[in-house]
Amino acid sequence: xxxxxxxxxxxxxxxxxxxxxxxxxxxxxxxxxxxxxxxxxxxxxxxxxxxxxxxxxxxxxxxxxxxxxxxxxxxxxxxxxxxxxxxxxxxxxxxxxxxxxxxxxxxxxxxxxxxxxxxxxxxxxxxxxxxxxxxxxxxxxxxxxxxxxx
Numbered sequence: 001x002x003x004x005x006x007x008x009x010x011x012x013x014x015x016x017x018x019x020x021x022x023x024x025x026x027x028x029x030x031x032x033x034x035x036x037x038x039x040x041x042x043x044x045x046x047x048x049x050x051x052x053x054x055x056x057x058x059x060x061x062x063x064x065x066x067x068x069x070x071x072x073x074x075x076x077x078x079x080x081x082x083x084x085x086x087x088x089x090x091x092x093x094x095x096x097x098x099x100x101x102x103x104x105x106x107x108x109x110x111x112x113x114x115x116x117x118x119x120x121x122x123x124x125x126x127x128x129x130x131x132x133x134x135x136x137x138x139x140x141x142x143x144x145x146x147x148x149x150x
Contacts, residue, residue: 012085016078023070027078030069034062037121041150048148051093056133056144059097061124061138067108075105096141099134103127125149 009017017024035058042054049055059079065073079101083094100144114120127133131143 010085010087013078016074016081020074023074024078027066027075030062030065033065033117034058037061037117038125041121041125043148043150045148051096051136052133053128053133053144053146056096056100056135056140057124057128059100060107060127060133061120063101063104064108064111064120064124065104067105068114070110071110072105075108076101079105083108092136092141096134096136099141103133109129113128 001111013024015066022127030088038049038054038061042048042052042057044054045052047064049058051090063075063079070078080098082092083097083101086094094107111120111123116122128144129149131145133144135144136142
């Protein structure tokens with residue numbers, strides 16, 4: 001989600017942005033917030049934040065927030081555009097991200113009124129801790145865990 005920090009979008013995200021700028025901006029804002037919360041709740045090491053539990057948390061929280069702000073359909077379109085339109089996105093990382101994105105959208109659909117960002121964070125952390133999300137270890141997709149949580 002580095003593009004949300006630098007402001008650059010891939011071609012698929014640009015097309016969605018042009019179709020609905022308000023929803024697109026909300027998706028990007030959720031991406032930036034998810035990055036910040038992942039850094040605040042998980043160790044800021046490459047093994048945790050990239051392909052680890054912090055990464056799984058970030059993607060799930062991002063999609064949870066997007067569902068609340070733009071609806072599940074647009075959230076899926078945006079997340080899929082982000083993963084599918086990113087040049088040189090390694091296949092295993094893409095698979096992991098798409099999976100964790102889906103976990104987050106499921107949370108948004110089943111918990112549409114969490115009451116606070118703190119509750120959302122707790123719900124996503126519970127999924128990561130319980131092994132519901134996926135991470136990459138030694139080149140393989142495995143269940144997430146509490147490792148790296150602050």
